[in-house]
Amino acid sequence: MSQTLSARSLEFAQTLVRMNTVSSNSNLELIDFARDHLAGLGVRSRLTYSADKKKANLFATLGAGKPNGIIVSGHTDTVPWDGQDWTVDPLSAMVQDWPQEGLRADGEVERAEPRLYGRGSADMKSFIAIALANAEHFIESDSPYAVHFAFSYDEEVGCFGVRELIADMKEQLVKPVACIIGEPTNMVPAIAHKGVYRYKCCVRGKEAHSSLTPQSVNAIEMAARVVNKVRDMADGFENSERRYEGFDVPFSTASVGQFHGGIADNVVPRDAEFRYEFRNLPTADAAAMQREVVAYAARAEEAMKRVAPDAGFTFETICEVPSFLSTANEPITKLAQRLSKEQRTTLVAFGTEAGIFKSAGIPTVVCGPGSIMQAHQPDEFVTLAQLARCEQFLQGLSITRDIR
Template sequence: MANILSSRSLEFAQTLVRMNTVSANSNLELIDFVRDHLAGLGVRSRLTYNADKTKANLFATLGAGKPAGVIISGHTDTVPWDGQDWSIDPLSAMVQDWPQASLREDGEIQRAEARLYGRGAADMKSFIAIALANAERFMESTSPFAVHFAFTYDEEVGCFGVRELIADMKDQGVKPLACIIGEPTNMVPAIAHKGVYRYKCCVRGKEAHSSLTPQSVNAIEMAARVVSRLRDMADGFENSEKRYEGFDVPFSTASVGQFHGGIADNVVPRDAEFRYEFRNLPTADAQLMQKEVVAYAARAEEAMKKVAPDAGFSFETICEVPSFLGSAADPVTRLAQRLANEDRTTLVAFGTEAGLFKNAGIPTVVCGPGSITQAHQPDEYVSLDQLARCELFMHGLANTQEIR
């Protein structure tokens, strides 16, 4: 028998999906909705803002006065849908059965799967909505643990908001026992993911007519040398790094995502720019990888400066999202397995805020409804069965008497 999702949780999920919280936009509509709902229950929320106060994190404690608590965490921003081939309005929050035809080619009846469609349905507004819909249950619980809601901004562009939330939490003396992050894992607890480290490199050369190349420094060619070095590093990871089985790609990776430079065929380019990333295993150090790139560029820079003293390389950090490594033996992992009725654990390829919570000394696990294969895609969706499993997870958390 299929699990049944409450109408209240579905209504909350649809409400949040209909809010446009693409990372380039403000998330305050969603944060204000959560704050106002909790205020109606007598719960005070604490907000921490970005520099221009267009975005905010929300932290709230349900069951205040209990000695310790468990964080339920999710990010409020979504990726954009520009250029994607959606068959529906990405903000429609439509519920529809799939497949619509109920008869397979072999004549057997095919059970339809009810799905919630829309940007953020899987990643990860539905998880936030189900937590919010069960706020009263957490408040009325006889569990000895409080539940903390921690909802963040700008996860999709570098996990920027959560850093402010964690710092504020420490300032307030909040010391949670554990953290559960509801990224889409099909309700299978995830105990590890890679880090995501992105950088921009700007190269300044010296322009000249292309007939006078010895009098110039070609920024594109110098940039290409560093790009080639990155490719060599990537090959080295694939060929030599100790495998971490369980990941889709069981070694660290390096890749260049953007490259720009030059103004005309007959002008030696003065400027070039490229962006690249490392996705490191939890057992590898991405910052050492970056130091290797910077050192290589510094050696190449010596010859550049002989022609033009102001030529050289500059590097800018775009984001540094640490890897996450938990354990199947961690009490929070075992708790998530019991609540999700799952014997398994998994590893995920995508980055989350888990490494930041873990590095703050908070035992963490990633477990939420839906699949990452639906996230960021046209016609993003999550099945109502997955949402119902998540709701049962929340019910179990409200009744939890110990974390072991």
């Protein structure tokens, strides 16, 4: 196996990075590219579409007819770059040498080496590109394992597409033995991450002139009480929750990300809205956290309704991405360690689709090129050395005889 990235894989990575698949846009340009490339190799793809038909998942089996299969999974959408201070075009897919070595803020050495720049270069189009560029290896392999490509939409906004993909996979009676998700872990297999649960709370009060506050229900003030409850819960996690060592923040967190309300200084506000999230440890119950917030709001609502019967709180789920927890002894973890030539495993702070695959009964590991420190940042990049390691990993997967 080559120790350097092939020109074909780099070309594919640049091609995908140049496609604008921000989550608010369609991803069909990328999906069509992948489908057409696989069709040229004689592989049929199944597409499952979003309700508006502007986005799709792709599922394709390379080595069809083999009794077992391993999923190679990636999401096709990216986060936006609006307002970020980029020094290169986010869609340029430019390769440029980093000219000097130095220490990063986290103490790690930043080496002088070629980098691929652009939105999605690390998170996570390069992994998808390398899988596609090496598709022939999986098709021609005499390995007893088929490989299933599973490329999803809308991961960045709540892991929505992958649920449809898995449902379709089950409908087709596809039963993979394992899944590898190529999120950026510096090619170190990750065996756990926190969950991500986001909610919107809308508060309806009763407006009045600000000189007549006893006749009103101040929606902002009532919202603030629930916001303070979320803050108190966050303090409780930090002060009292049992630590899960290995995470950079070894306890669950809670935070409020948006708050809106009011129309004028002298009008008691009728409406307010805020959004908040929990990032729960794999050992913590996110549903119980949300129930605690809703129960607190219900108690506060009693006094509101005495003034205005239609006053109160409503909650909406924005996204629920379950936590992921595996072990270093899981066969797919051990396989990922062998393929990546890593003796260690890691835990990651960011959410992925891993918990959803695992909940579907599929043993899963997260392992892909690049660092999460570059993901979502201006001048996002991945080193060509990391991409070469990923290519070696996937070529090794294509000749795997046993995942145990």
